[in-house]
Amino acid sequence: MINADKKRTQILEAATRRFAHFGLAKTTMSEIAQDLSFSKALLYYYFPDKNTLYAAVLEHVINQSFEEIEEALPSFNGCHETIMFVLDRRIAFITKYYNLLEHSISAVQQTPNEMASVMADSKVKEKAIISKILQRGVDTGELYVEHMEETAEIMLFALAGMRFSILKDLNGVLFPTKEEFDRILSLQKKMATIFLRGLEVRSASDPQR
Amino acid sequence: MINADKKRTQILEAATRRFAHFGLAKTTMSEIAQDLSFSKALLYYYFPDKNTLYAAVLEHVINQSFEEIEEALPSFNGCHETIMFVLDRRIAFITKYYNLLEHSISAVQQTPNEMASVMADSKVKEKAIISKILQRGVDTGELYVEHMEETAEIMLFALAGMRFSILKDLNGVLFPTKEEFDRILSLQKKMATIFLRGLEVRSASDPQR
DNA sequence: TGTTTGAATAATTGAAAACATCGGTCAAAT
DNA sequence: ATTTGACCGATGTTTTCAATTATTCAAACA
Numbered sequence: 001m002i003n004a005d006k007k008r009t010q011i012l013e014a015a016t017r018r019f020a021h022f023g024l025a026k027t028t029m030s031e032i033a034q035d036l037s038f039s040k041a042l043l044y045y046y047f048p049d050k051n052t053l054y055a056a057v058l059e060h061v062i063n064q065s066f067e068e069i070e071e072a073l074p075s076f077n078g079c080h081e082t083i084m085f086v087l088d089r090r091i092a093f094i095t096k097y098y099n100l101l102e103h104s105i106s107a108v109q110q111t112p113n114e115m116a117s118v119m120a121d122s123k124v125k126e127k128a129i130i131s132k133i134l135q136r137g138v139d140t141g142e143l144y145v146e147h148m149e150e151t152a153e154i155m156l157f158a159l160a161g162m163r164f165s166i167l168k169d170l171n172g173v174l175f176p177t178k179e180e181f182d183r184i185l186s187l188q189k190k191m192a193t194i195f196l197r198g199l200e201v202r203s204a205s206d207p208q209r
Numbered sequence: 210m211i212n213a214d215k216k217r218t219q220i221l222e223a224a225t226r227r228f229a230h231f232g233l234a235k236t237t238m239s240e241i242a243q244d245l246s247f248s249k250a251l252l253y254y255y256f257p258d259k260n261t262l263y264a265a266v267l268e269h270v271i272n273q274s275f276e277e278i279e280e281a282l283p284s285f286n287g288c289h290e291t292i293m294f295v296l297d298r299r300i301a302f303i304t305k306y307y308n309l310l311e312h313s314i315s316a317v318q319q320t321p322n323e324m325a326s327v328m329a330d331s332k333v334k335e336k337a338i339i340s341k342i343l344q345r346g347v348d349t350g351e352l353y354v355e356h357m358e359e360t361a362e363i364m365l366f367a368l369a370g371m372r373f374s375i376l377k378d379l380n381g382v383l384f385p386t387k388e389e390f391d392r393i394l395s396l397q398k399k400m401a402t403i404f405l406r407g408l409e410v411r412s413a414s415d416p417q418r
Numbered sequence: 419t420g421t422t423t424g425a426a427t428a429a430t431t432g433a434a435a436a437c438a439t440c441g442g443t444c445a446a447a448t
Numbered sequence: 449a450t451t452t453g454a455c456c457g458a459t460g461t462t463t464t465c466a467a468t469t470a471t472t473c474a475a476a477c478a
Contacts, residue, residue: 028468028469028470030470038423039422039423039424040469040470040471041423041425041471042421042422042423044472045421049471050469050471150396150399151399153396154371154396154399154400154403157367157371157373157374157396158366158367158368158370158371159367159370160374161366161367161370161371161373161374162363162366162367162370164366164369164373165365165366165369187362187363187366190360190363193407194363194404194407195403195407196407197406197408198402198403198405198407198408199406202411202412203411203412216450237439237440238440238441238442239441248451248452249440249441249453250443250444250451250452250453253441253442254451257442258441258442259440259442
């Protein structure tokens with residue numbers, strides 16, 4: 001019971017280390033079991049199959065990142081600096097867990113639905129965070145946003161564009177360098193700055209479009 | 210001589226039809242030859258190899274689209290409406306020649322360098338068009354742009370983000386529907402509107418950041 | 419009863435072989 | 449200078465088979 005949860009957690013952590021380093025395909029259930037000196041069959045007592053375990057790792061890691069971000073949010077007051085902080089953390093997260101996310105990045109093979117729902121959930125939360133930040137800007141009279149949901153989505157898509165565009169012409173290279181991630185972050189910050197400025201409320205002499 | 214160019218053009222046109230419909234891999238040199246009742250060897254008299262022929266088709270089609278856009282540009286005066294027009298044409302182009310561009314979209318296999326240079330050239334021209342439009346806005350005092358090159362690139366990346374994001378979760382489906390392209394266009398227009406607003410010059414009481 | 423395991427089975431993968439197709443060449447014809 | 453049919457080697461496709469790996473399960477254990 002209490003011990004059972006502990007075993008589950010151990011498995012989750014060992015799996016995280018393996019998956020984060022080698023990815024889904026290059027990690028076997030036997031290796032995870034060996035790392036813990038458990039029998040392979042035990043993994044199946046706690047997780048129905050490999051994909052579910054992978055999805056659990058993904059979910060755990062993603063939630064951890066979100067919690068970290070969300071609990072830091074209240075300490076900021078300006079809309080702009082809040083977004084800059086979020087961008088910093090997002091890139092740090094992607095850099096750290098690139099292998100883990102590789103699956104969702106390459107749109108080649110169809111993603112197993114266990115992971116699909118995790119990623120979908122992640123998208124929703126991400127949009128919620130951006131919405132919350134923008135909403136705060138609206139509340140302080142700093143910003144004007146007509147359709148909050150759609151605007152947040154557009155902003156996220158635009159930010160993703162920086163990532164895609166930089167990583168795309170990185171033909172075939174397995175792991176992007178720190179320089180590339182830095183470039184992505186730099187462009188994302190500039191892009192977000194212009195975008196936010198485009199949402200700012202202006203003086204009466206210079207009305208909304 | 211005069212006849213030779215005609216043959217070359219015929220081959221280019223037949224190849225365009227085949228490639229645009231079936232893509233590079235699913236089109237054989239024999240098929241193109243058969244469409245024209247030429248011998249396969251004749252294709253190699255006019256084009257050194259398949260990749261070069263494909264690149265020539267790509268270049269031809271892309272240049273055609275650019276010319277069309279560029280000759281229409283002077284008829285617009287507002288920065289915003291010019292961009293809207295460009296976005297319209299870009300999506301129309303991508304919709305029409307989706308199979309042809311498929312190669313550059315999926316970052317899986319490495320692109321042959323013949324095509325890489327064509328695509329690189331296309332990127333440069335695209336950036337030049339955006340720069341030109343923004344520059345016009347700067348000249349009329351409508352916009353303020355500090356680093357023109359980089360800003361144009363960011364805008365293009367952000368627009369690409371709409372495309373990538375919509376088409377990515379379209380898992381495995383070969384050909385996107387008209388609805389998806391419409392959605393892309395719609396988001397791109399909204400995104401561009403906010404972006405341009407973020408570059409607008411403001412009254413003295415509401416200064417640049 | 420809730421956990422854990424070793425061993426067996428089912429599914430997947432990867433390499434090898436056999437085969438077909440296609441890109442590209444060339445000598446000869448016009 | 450242009451065009452072709454016949455040819456060759458590379459590349460891709462299909463099939464097969466062995467090995468690896470995921471998954472199950474009856475039995476042991478605590």
